[in-house]
Amino acid sequence: MFTLAALVTLGAIISERSVALAAGCWRNTACTGPTSAAFPGAWDKYNYSPTSRTVSPESILSASGEFISDYTGPATLKLNGSQLIFDFGKEVAGIVTVSYGATGTGNLGLAFTEAKNWTGEWSDSSNGSFQPDGYLLASVTTTSEANYTMPDPRIRGGFRYLTLFSEAATEAFQINIQDITVEIAYQPSWSNLRAYQGYFSCSDDLLNRIWYSGAYTLQTNAIPPATGREFPILGGGWMNDQNLDLDSTGDTIYVDGSKRDRTVWPGDLGIAVPSILVSTGDWEGVANTLTVLYNDQQSSGELPFAGPGINIYGSDTYHMATLIGTYDYFLWTNDKTWLTTIYPKYKSAMEFITAKIDSTGMLSVTGTNDWGRLTQGGHNTEANMLLYKVLTSGSQIATWAGDSNSSSTWSSQAANLKAAVNANNYAASVGAFKDDDTDTTLYPEDANSMALVFGGALPQYVQSISQELTKNWISIGAVAPELPGNLVGFTQSFEIKAHMAARQATRGLELIRRAWGWYINNPYGTASTCIEGYLSDGSFGYRATTGYDNDYSYTSHAHGWGTGPTDALTSYIVGLTVTAPGGSQWSLSPQFGDLTHAEAGFTTPMGKFSASWSTIQGGYTVSWGAPGGTQGVLVLPASTMAPTLVVDGQSMALQQGAYNSTAQTVTISGASGSHTVNVTY
Numbered sequence: 001m002f003t004l005a006a007l008v009t010l011g012a013i014i015s016e017r018s019v020a021l022a023a024g025c026w027r028n029t030a031c032t033g034p035t036s037a038a039f040p041g042a043w044d045k046y047n048y049s050p051t052s053r054t055v056s057p058e059s060i061l062s063a064s065g066e067f068i069s070d071y072t073g074p075a076t077l078k079l080n081g082s083q084l085i086f087d088f089g090k091e092v093a094g095i096v097t098v099s100y101g102a103t104g105t106g107n108l109g110l111a112f113t114e115a116k117n118w119t120g121e122w123s124d125s126s127n128g129s130f131q132p133d134g135y136l137l138a139s140v141t142t143t144s145e146a147n148y149t150m151p152d153p154r155i156r157g158g159f160r161y162l163t164l165f166s167e168a169a170t171e172a173f174q175i176n177i178q179d180i181t182v183e184i185a186y187q188p189s190w191s192n193l194r195a196y197q198g199y200f201s202c203s204d205d206l207l208n209r210i211w212y213s214g215a216y217t218l219q220t221n222a223i224p225p226a227t228g229r230e231f232p233i234l235g236g237g238w239m240n241d242q243n244l245d246l247d248s249t250g251d252t253i254y255v256d257g258s259k260r261d262r263t264v265w266p267g268d269l270g271i272a273v274p275s276i277l278v279s280t281g282d283w284e285g286v287a288n289t290l291t292v293l294y295n296d297q298q299s300s301g302e303l304p305f306a307g308p309g310i311n312i313y314g315s316d317t318y319h320m321a322t323l324i325g326t327y328d329y330f331l332w333t334n335d336k337t338w339l340t341t342i343y344p345k346y347k348s349a350m351e352f353i354t355a356k357i358d359s360t361g362m363l364s365v366t367g368t369n370d371w372g373r374l375t376q377g378g379h380n381t382e383a384n385m386l387l388y389k390v391l392t393s394g395s396q397i398a399t400w401a402g403d404s405n406s407s408s409t410w411s412s413q414a415a416n417l418k419a420a421v422n423a424n425n426y427a428a429s430v431g432a433f434k435d436d437d438t439d440t441t442l443y444p445e446d447a448n449s450m451a452l453v454f455g456g457a458l459p460q461y462v463q464s465i466s467q468e469l470t471k472n473w474i475s476i477g478a479v480a481p482e483l484p485g486n487l488v489g490f491t492q493s494f495e496i497k498a499h500m501a502a503r504q505a506t507r508g509l510e511l512i513r514r515a516w517g518w519y520i521n522n523p524y525g526t527a528s529t530c531i532e533g534y535l536s537d538g539s540f541g542y543r544a545t546t547g548y549d550n551d552y553s554y555t556s557h558a559h560g561w562g563t564g565p566t567d568a569l570t571s572y573i574v575g576l577t578v579t580a581p582g583g584s585q586w587s588l589s590p591q592f593g594d595l596t597h598a599e600a601g602f603t604t605p606m607g608k609f610s611a612s613w614s615t616i617q618g619g620y621t622v623s624w625g626a627p628g629g630t631q632g633v634l635v636l637p638a639s640t641m642a643p644t645l646v647v648d649g650q651s652m653a654l655q656q657g658a659y660n661s662t663a664q665t666v667t668i669s670g671a672s673g674s675h676t677v678n679v680t681y
């Protein structure tokens, strides 16, 4: 979905996007995605996305999970109940076809799982009744060659392992597996699944793998709209044939997770959208998803807690997440046609939520559904930090939409709210925000992290909050006090950004390595995606005792809300981000942490933006590239003395006030085009 105005300025990018090869897209989907990577380079080796829309397994394992051979090796199922496990080596998703020959009569069984823990005759669970999903059965008779293709409604949204097994009806039953293929359904409008419009690379290989696992997770969440989960389903097993876009808005929709729920959950988009914008660059899918949520708006102005398929309301926090996603999308694309269409709905949604601001100046939450935290309601701090972001970003949107009255109303509500939440909800004796203005025991990860990411905390509280958050750390990440015993992709994603927003880069990187490093190196996981959440004992049973009915296999292993490192590494560590619609203004504010080099790039309708830094003896070098007609600001690390700057080989005199001795930074303006600055301190 591009505006006409954007189309004109898009020029080369758009024409490249429209000449895609039809063969590579899903079924009848028009190929509107990009056809080649915007920043090809050595980092492409980290990209998990397949080179073709048809993929096959990498290796064959025994029923007990031992390596037997690479694929294709001899693969024979004999008699009753013999099993082979086919390992794709990473998360895949789609329609499976098995080519086989057989003697005798019986069934071929197929079962699926993301984690290695649930290989076997029962798939991991996704259908919502917290029992294993079961399996598919194909009836088999003697043949030299036949193909079994699973029915479309039984499309499997995410798996790494496929278990094939035999059920004999006659003696001497045997199935010879000749070939297995998966027709990939995700990122349906892209003919080249690896054509990322952004990239990242740094001196730590683990972080590179994690950045690309976030990007890949988001691709597996970008699904054809008619393949959502049926919920509740009738009759057993699973069904993924729910249309999530009844108005035919577009060809791609972002769901929360690949296996499940395969439903649009706006809160999850709060992490997913910024990571999509800096990595794959699929603006079209983001716009479609937001439009679908606005199509579901109630006459009260309320936006859904979950989109079509589940269609429920009553969540103030998820209502606000759609408003923040609206800001992120417009800031990135300057899609004015879209904003014009959406603005009346946006404004009505703003009226719905600001009507809940009471005499304290704070939001009093009455729509208490939320991401999974145990409690919500009243003057909850997390919800108020979200509203602070909604009001500050809303004030900017209103300006861009030519509605200066709303802009000033929302900006003064933001200032009042910030003063009130800091006065009422901050526990000075602890150095962190309480859960609300009456609570005295809980200092939540979500609220304290959002306070730093959204700028809702007073400056004098920032360092203490970042420090306090580390008290919840264990070897495999940060436990969320608001969901005891759980480590949550969503809240950890906010927390890493929070430390970086506090300019505690080393701390943020350390949490990425502990949590995401643990998962991507886990021999039982997908080794390619970001998990929804897990337990402090290192098992995959996220929310096992608080909503998921002790079903450890229900956890989603490819969940967009766990992709925070992708945005964090680009926006805070390389430090490159957009600050005015479409990127007409941008900022570059690198943080080195314990790294020696980092670089990243992304694309907006104005063109390609990139930046790179390397530390050197006595200082560092920063380079950047930005499209013509844009203007940047560079906030460069310094020490206790003003540094020496050489820009494009010319020494540069610092302007009055450029050096900030408190923040230990120096601020200079960044021109469009390609430039380099050497900083010595």
Ligand SMILES: *[C@@H]1O[C@H](CO)[C@@H](O)[C@H](O)[C@H]1NC(C)=O
Pocket (backbone or CB within 6 Å): 099, 145, 146, 147
């Ligand atoms: C099975 O599928 C393969 C790949 O599409 C095809 O080449 C082959 O002819 C099919 N075999 C039968 C018996 O339909």
Ligand SMILES: *[C@@H]1O[C@H](CO)[C@@H](O)[C@H](O)[C@H]1NC(C)=O
Pocket (backbone or CB within 6 Å): 080, 081, 167, 168, 169, 170
């Ligand atoms: C095959 O094994 C299943 C259990 O896995 C059993 O229910 C069934 O009766 C067996 N069939 C034959 C023909 O032995």
Ligand SMILES: *[C@@H]1O[C@H](CO)[C@@H](O)[C@H](O)[C@H]1NC(C)=O
Pocket (backbone or CB within 6 Å): 127, 128, 129, 131, 132, 133, 134, 135, 232, 233, 234, 235, 236, 237, 238
């Ligand atoms: C989910 O699948 C299981 C296994 O087939 C089945 O027992 C259960 O009834 C299904 N759930 C629903 C809601 O249909």
Ligand SMILES: *[C@@H]1O[C@H](CO)[C@@H](O)[C@H](O)[C@H]1NC(C)=O
Pocket (backbone or CB within 6 Å): 405, 406, 409
């Ligand atoms: C400006 O906004 C306020 C508060 O939303 C409203 O009461 C007032 O009518 C608006 N004025 C105009 C000129 O739209």
Ligand SMILES: *[C@@H]1O[C@H](CO)[C@@H](O)[C@H](O)[C@H]1NC(C)=O
Pocket (backbone or CB within 6 Å): 117, 524, 538, 539, 540, 541, 552
């Ligand atoms: C998965 O299974 C392995 C082997 O049984 C076990 O060690 C591990 O704890 C399980 N992992 C999770 C996360 O459930």
